[in-house]
Amino acid sequence: MEIDIKLKTLRVQLRQKSKEIIDDVLNRHVSRINDKNKSKEEICVFCANKHNLTKEHVLPKWTFENCNKKFFVTEVNGSEQTYNKTTIPVCANCNNNLLASVESYIISIFNKTDLSNSFFSNEQIHNIIRWLEIIEYKFQLLEIRRKFFKSKSSQYNEYLRDIPISIMRANINYSPNKAVTQIRISQRRITEKSKASKENSLVIFKTKNENFYFFHHLNDYIFLELPKFGIALFYFYSKKFENPKDAKDKAMKIMREIYIS
Incomplete structure (x- = not known):
């Protein structure tokens, strides 16, 4: 299948260029050297x-129906950012060829699957996982690029104003090394071919909600509710489960806590 070729190309080139990309992250976003040297x-x-760089949306525009008013709030400092302006640099080939093919495939299988009377094949589930792992990687790159000073409402030490948001997280002890390690982990997920061991980490719900909804925790989980397709997805990036029920119970607990808050 064409999608297999596209995903393989994505895996291979990211595996080959992962160190170069991480080196750029370290130099451009983590190092405190004078900006003139960056x-x-x-x-x-x-x-x-x-060359030929474009702006790739972290969340594909079709997921939030290209609405320029929808936004997410960053837990670290309460800053708001609209989805349509949430982009990272990606070359034209990766954007318009590889990533666009993956998204077209995902849209196609969502359109063809009615959860009332059918379900996805194992191969399709693996590719949904691959797509969600690409989104996680994009979020990792986004958060290392966004600076702490972008929030207008939070208070912070002037020394911290140009620290990347991804570093300012208590769960990684405010460690630049751990933030970069999580980017490396997200790279490795994409470059791993088999997703069989993660099948139970993806929970797929039928939904009748009319509005797009999303929440995400770096290197932990993502929830996407896609009313256009009547589908909601909850995927655990770092956890594996022995059976689907355990994953569903865990997902429902998190969802209840977030919806209540």
Whole structure:
């Protein structure tokens, strides 16, 4: 299948260029050296290409129906950012060829599957997982690029104003090394071919809600509710489960806590 070729190409080039991409992250976003010594030239976060760069949406526009008013709030400092302006640099080939093919495939299987009378095949489940892992990687890159000073409402030490938001997390002890390690982990997920061991980590719900809804915790989980397709997805990035019920129970507990709060 064409989608297999596209995903393999994505895996191979990211595996080959992962160190170059991480080195750029360290130099551009983590190092505290003088800005004059930092490269002004962006690179593609999937292949390290410096040419024909485009703005790739972290959440595909079709998921939030291209609404320019929908936004998410960053827990670290309460900053708000609309989905349509949430982008990272990706070259034209990776964006318009590889990632676009993955998204077209996902849209296609969502359109063809009515959870009232059918379900996804194992192969389709594996590819949904691959798609969600690509989104996680994009979020990791986004949060290392966003600076703590972008919030207008929070208080902070002036020294911290240009620290990436992804570092300012209590669960990683405010560690730059741990933040970069999580990017490496998200890269490795994409470059791993088999997703059989993660099948139970994906929970798929039928939904009748009319509005798009989303929440996400770096290197932990993602929830996407897609009313257009009557589908909601909850995926645990770092956890494996012995059976689907355990994953569903855990997902429902998190959902109840977040919906209540």
